[in-house]
Amino acid sequence: MHEIVSAVAGKPVIVGISAPGFAAMRSLALKSMEFGAAGVMMTPPAAMRTDEQITGWVRNAARAIGEDIPFVLQDHPTATGVVMAPRVIRQIIEENPSCVMLKHEDWPGLDKLTTLRRWQQQGKMRSISILCGNGGMFLDFEMLRGADGAMTGYAFPEMLRRVVDLSRHDVEAASDIFDAHLPLLRYEQQAGVGLAVRKYILKQRGAIAHEALRTPGPHLNEEARVEVKRLLRRLILRDPDCGATSS
Amino acid sequence: MHEIVSAVAGKPVIVGISAPGFAAMRSLALKSMEFGAAGVMMTPPAAMRTDEQITGWVRNAARAIGEDIPFVLQDHPTATGVVMAPRVIRQIIEENPSCVMLKHEDWPGLDKLTTLRRWQQQGKMRSISILCGNGGMFLDFEMLRGADGAMTGYAFPEMLRRVVDLSRHDVEAASDIFDAHLPLLRYEQQAGVGLAVRKYILKQRGAIAHEALRTPGPHLNEEARVEVKRLLRRLILRDPDCGATSS
Amino acid sequence: MHEIVSAVAGKPVIVGISAPGFAAMRSLALKSMEFGAAGVMMTPPAAMRTDEQITGWVRNAARAIGEDIPFVLQDHPTATGVVMAPRVIRQIIEENPSCVMLKHEDWPGLDKLTTLRRWQQQGKMRSISILCGNGGMFLDFEMLRGADGAMTGYAFPEMLRRVVDLSRHDVEAASDIFDAHLPLLRYEQQAGVGLAVRKYILKQRGAIAHEALRTPGPHLNEEARVEVKRLLRRLILRDPDCGATSS
Amino acid sequence: MHEIVSAVAGKPVIVGISAPGFAAMRSLALKSMEFGAAGVMMTPPAAMRTDEQITGWVRNAARAIGEDIPFVLQDHPTATGVVMAPRVIRQIIEENPSCVMLKHEDWPGLDKLTTLRRWQQQGKMRSISILCGNGGMFLDFEMLRGADGAMTGYAFPEMLRRVVDLSRHDVEAASDIFDAHLPLLRYEQQAGVGLAVRKYILKQRGAIAHEALRTPGPHLNEEARVEVKRLLRRLILRDPDCGATSS
Numbered sequence: 001m002h003e004i005v006s007a008v009a010g011k012p013v014i015v016g017i018s019a020p021g022f023a024a025m026r027s028l029a030l031k032s033m034e035f036g037a038a039g040v041m042m043t044p045p046a047a048m049r050t051d052e053q054i055t056g057w058v059r060n061a062a063r064a065i066g067e068d069i070p071f072v073l074q075d076h077p078t079a080t081g082v083v084m085a086p087r088v089i090r091q092i093i094e095e096n097p098s099c100v101m102l103k104h105e106d107w108p109g110l111d112k113l114t115t116l117r118r119w120q121q122q123g124k125m126r127s128i129s130i131l132c133g134n135g136g137m138f139l140d141f142e143m144l145r146g147a148d149g150a151m152t153g154y155a156f157p158e159m160l161r162r163v164v165d166l167s168r169h170d171v172e173a174a175s176d177i178f179d180a181h182l183p184l185l186r187y188e189q190q191a192g193v194g195l196a197v198r199k200y201i202l203k204q205r206g207a208i209a210h211e212a213l214r215t216p217g218p219h220l221n222e223e224a225r226v227e228v229k230r231l232l233r234r235l236i237l238r239d240p241d242c243g244a245t246s247s
Numbered sequence: 248m249h250e251i252v253s254a255v256a257g258k259p260v261i262v263g264i265s266a267p268g269f270a271a272m273r274s275l276a277l278k279s280m281e282f283g284a285a286g287v288m289m290t291p292p293a294a295m296r297t298d299e300q301i302t303g304w305v306r307n308a309a310r311a312i313g314e315d316i317p318f319v320l321q322d323h324p325t326a327t328g329v330v331m332a333p334r335v336i337r338q339i340i341e342e343n344p345s346c347v348m349l350k351h352e353d354w355p356g357l358d359k360l361t362t363l364r365r366w367q368q369q370g371k372m373r374s375i376s377i378l379c380g381n382g383g384m385f386l387d388f389e390m391l392r393g394a395d396g397a398m399t400g401y402a403f404p405e406m407l408r409r410v411v412d413l414s415r416h417d418v419e420a421a422s423d424i425f426d427a428h429l430p431l432l433r434y435e436q437q438a439g440v441g442l443a444v445r446k447y448i449l450k451q452r453g454a455i456a457h458e459a460l461r462t463p464g465p466h467l468n469e470e471a472r473v474e475v476k477r478l479l480r481r482l483i484l485r486d487p488d489c490g491a492t493s494s
Numbered sequence: 495m496h497e498i499v500s501a502v503a504g505k506p507v508i509v510g511i512s513a514p515g516f517a518a519m520r521s522l523a524l525k526s527m528e529f530g531a532a533g534v535m536m537t538p539p540a541a542m543r544t545d546e547q548i549t550g551w552v553r554n555a556a557r558a559i560g561e562d563i564p565f566v567l568q569d570h571p572t573a574t575g576v577v578m579a580p581r582v583i584r585q586i587i588e589e590n591p592s593c594v595m596l597k598h599e600d601w602p603g604l605d606k607l608t609t610l611r612r613w614q615q616q617g618k619m620r621s622i623s624i625l626c627g628n629g630g631m632f633l634d635f636e637m638l639r640g641a642d643g644a645m646t647g648y649a650f651p652e653m654l655r656r657v658v659d660l661s662r663h664d665v666e667a668a669s670d671i672f673d674a675h676l677p678l679l680r681y682e683q684q685a686g687v688g689l690a691v692r693k694y695i696l697k698q699r700g701a702i703a704h705e706a707l708r709t710p711g712p713h714l715n716e717e718a719r720v721e722v723k724r725l726l727r728r729l730i731l732r733d734p735d736c737g738a739t740s741s
Numbered sequence: 742m743h744e745i746v747s748a749v750a751g752k753p754v755i756v757g758i759s760a761p762g763f764a765a766m767r768s769l770a771l772k773s774m775e776f777g778a779a780g781v782m783m784t785p786p787a788a789m790r791t792d793e794q795i796t797g798w799v800r801n802a803a804r805a806i807g808e809d810i811p812f813v814l815q816d817h818p819t820a821t822g823v824v825m826a827p828r829v830i831r832q833i834i835e836e837n838p839s840c841v842m843l844k845h846e847d848w849p850g851l852d853k854l855t856t857l858r859r860w861q862q863q864g865k866m867r868s869i870s871i872l873c874g875n876g877g878m879f880l881d882f883e884m885l886r887g888a889d890g891a892m893t894g895y896a897f898p899e900m901l902r903r904v905v906d907l908s909r910h911d912v913e914a915a916s917d918i919f920d921a922h923l924p925l926l927r928y929e930q931q932a933g934v935g936l937a938v939r940k941y942i943l944k945q946r947g948a949i950a951h952e953a954l955r956t957p958g959p960h961l962n963e964e965a966r967v968e969v970k971r972l973l974r975r976l977i978l979r980d981p982d983c984g985a986t987s988s
């Protein structure tokens with residue numbers, strides 16, 4: 001972890017610390033901060049279902065890791081099955097001063113963004129940073145609903161950056177770029193093989209040394225490689241600045 | 248349905264009406280009441296997860312079927328995945344005057360019974376009938392925690408009745424009977440095959456004409472029949488009044 | 495059902511008959527055929543997990559509805575949790591002569607298409623029709639992997655038709671149209687609200703009289719309507735023949 | 742881990758090594774064997790669904806940890822959702838010589854035991870040890886179906902031992918003891934609070950120093966303590982040799 005935090009030189013690193021026990025979470029949180037992380041990220045486990053269980057778990061977890069460590073609340077029902085109502089997120093933000101950000105991965109989740117931002121504008125909720133996940137599949141509209149940016153993976157992370165920046169002053173230009181990438185972005189959303197696609201492209205782009213996933217992860221077969229090349233060829237036509245090279 | 252309600256002559260019949268759409272629920276509820284049912288039973292579908300979704304769904308469903316039709320709220324997370332906090336049940340009871348009973352099938356669920364009865368005693372919640380399900384696996388302690396009775400299936404339903412009655416004045420006698428039946432009761436808790444066991448015994452007792460389940464349900468193989476006979480033989484020794492005959 | 499089959503005059507209608515019991519499935523299948531359906535569709539229920547359980551269920555179900563009724567096998571793990579290996583699908587096709595089509599909704603599912611078509615070409619599997627679902631999110635590549643077409647919902651069903659037709663002789667043109675629709679298609683993939691979007695557009699296009707979903711379905715709020723209008727405006731620029739009118 | 746293996750002096754210790762990646766599993770397996778474990782235990786993760794996925798995963802996992810390390814296959818669908826047909830278990834046993842035992846936790850699972858033992862007697866499957874889990878709720882019948890013993894937790898582990906031993910020469914005596922414990926055994930089956938019950942009793946019996954669970958685990962409230970005391974009091978009457986003391 002030390003190497004990673006050093007390597008990104010100046011960029012804030014958030015470390016996911018979700019674990020079955022609070023003791024393990026505390027130990028991982030302390031180590032992360034010691035190594036230079038900007039904060040940690042946590043999400044309630046699958047057994048937390050009612051509003052009360054969810055808010056109680058976060059309260060106890062925040063206390064367990066130490067209330068001086070800033071944390072990101074991850075709202076990720078498609079992975080955990082834990083559904084947080086907007087009012088539950090608000091309560092968590094109010095009760096835990098060390099909660100500094102929401103990683104928004106609810107799906108569908110556009111109305112949740114609107115509700116939270118409205119409360120904030122009406123002074124009913126403390127202001128908080130909101131970054132979006134889920135591979136960026138709805139980043140175009142998430143920005144219009146009030147998100148601050150993206151915190152997710154994609155073979156062309158700079159596209160996410162451009163969409164976020166442009167969406168503040170030229171919405172149509174932001175959508176043009178986003179739409180150009182959507183066919184590939186969607187292809188990367190395939191469970192399992194999507195990550196193999198991402199690493200295959202990142203390797204081609206020189207960003208990583210090896211494209212292999214940790215076993216027993218999937219690998220890209222020939223059919224998929226042909227499809228990815230086709231997607232890249234078409235992408236370059238629509239977004240020549242994307243950074244891809246036709247090969 | 249008409250035949251069933253007539254056949255039980257005077258015993259109150261509750262008809263489960265849970266369905267994907269409110270229109271179907273309303274139509275089924277009206278037909279049930281017309282045929283002489285004492286009330287209907289409903290449970291929020293799996294997509295209802297937060298406190299607000301659950302209470303909202305019940306409110307709308309109660310309105311949809313008609314607020315003059317008494318209904319039972321079924322709390323059955325092991326089947327639906329919907330977890331209702333005690334305060335959610337209280338809110339449902341407060342908001343819906345036509346909610347007259349709780350079918351308690353949470354698991355583990357003893358503390359939920361205690362919480363609800365405490366609120367009731369403290370005047371924080373309207374009094375309501377609570378009957379327990381889950382095959383009666385915890386009926387002995389559910390009665391001590393404040394349940395009114397059982398509403399579940401078992402090859403010897405009169406045992407449930409005896410335990411409920413005895414638990415009000417002779418707790419040890421109630422437990423003696425309950426414990427005598429527990430080995431068989433547990434055997435009936437096996438998913439799928441348990442229902443085949445129940446119908447096999449009910450057929451032997453002359454309560455039903457055929458033991459077959461609707462296809463594609465399971466049937467009892469020879470090994471299971473031998474085991475059930477053994478359980479019955481041992482049951483008679485401990486509860487000679489159970490109504491079983493050694494065969 | 496009679497009215498629907500009559501109304502589509504000549505177009506083949508497939509009726510979904512999946513139900514907990516075989517008796518209900520048989521009765522629904524017979525009624526469907528009587529009313530003029532071209533066939534029925536079924537998918538094994540969630541409790542069928544192993545290869546043997548799945549093939550056994552389909553064998554018994556096909557026999558139960560009558561082997562003279564042609565049926566579509568629906569492969570829909572994201573809805574049912576039942577995962578069918580390619581060899582399981584092949585076994586079902588071999589064992590059940592009345593199985594005439596596969597509705598392919600596995601996800602990710604491109605390699606499954608390739609495997610099935612390869613077996614067919616190698617003479618290892620009887621030829622069968624394959625139509626794709628999942629809202630058409632991968633229709634462009636599904637056609638290249640050997641699908642025969644789509645069987646799914648979208649606000650512009652004729653686009654699916656055009657992509658299917660074009661993909662046989664002009665792959666780039668097919669992708670151009672598909673990509674133009676992808677931003678809206680993806681928007682329609684949102685659980686719950688997606689169906690409201692579809693009905694809203696179909697209503698605007700004069701295809702249906704009312705956009706309301708059956709209660710308790712969601713309705714489109716103002717934010718979503720603005721977003722859909724924006725998606726339609728951008729769609730018309732890229733696919734002027736799509737049939738949408740700017741409003 | 743070193744301390745634990747030393748502490749049990751001579752008793753074989755099996756270490757669970759299931760992890761998302763094979764590298765982590767290999768490292769944990771090597772460390773376990775180094776510290777004196779008799780073997781390791783693994784179960785396919787939730788994403789393995791078809792027969793082929795399950796057998797493939799185990800084959801690759803066995804190779805990854807090293808085929809000289811004996812392993813236990815855990816069949817635990819209620820925890821993982823992975824359902825292994827008997828023929829899948831047989832294939833795993835045939836393909837992996839280092840698979841030396843099955844931890845049987847399917848539910849209901851009696852027929853699976855019978856099928857596996859029948860294949861073994863017919864020479865269709867290599868002989869293998871089978872120990873049962875799920876808290877011992879069906880240990881009485883599992884022994885009669887051919888299990889070799891139990892590998893599960895209970896506040897009176899020596900009862901499991903006695904039932905296993907007695908079931909080989911005095912089935913009725915085995916059932917008498919088992920049935921005497923069933924009311925408490927069932928009480929310990931409650932998710933979460935059951936483990937608190939077990940540690941509470943083990944603490945009372947002097948087997949462990951502290952009854953606290955790792956946070957955020959549950960603790961026993963006053964109602965539950967009263968109920969456990971009642972269960973123990975009744976247990977002593979039926980099984981005076983159980984090792985409990987009335988307090």
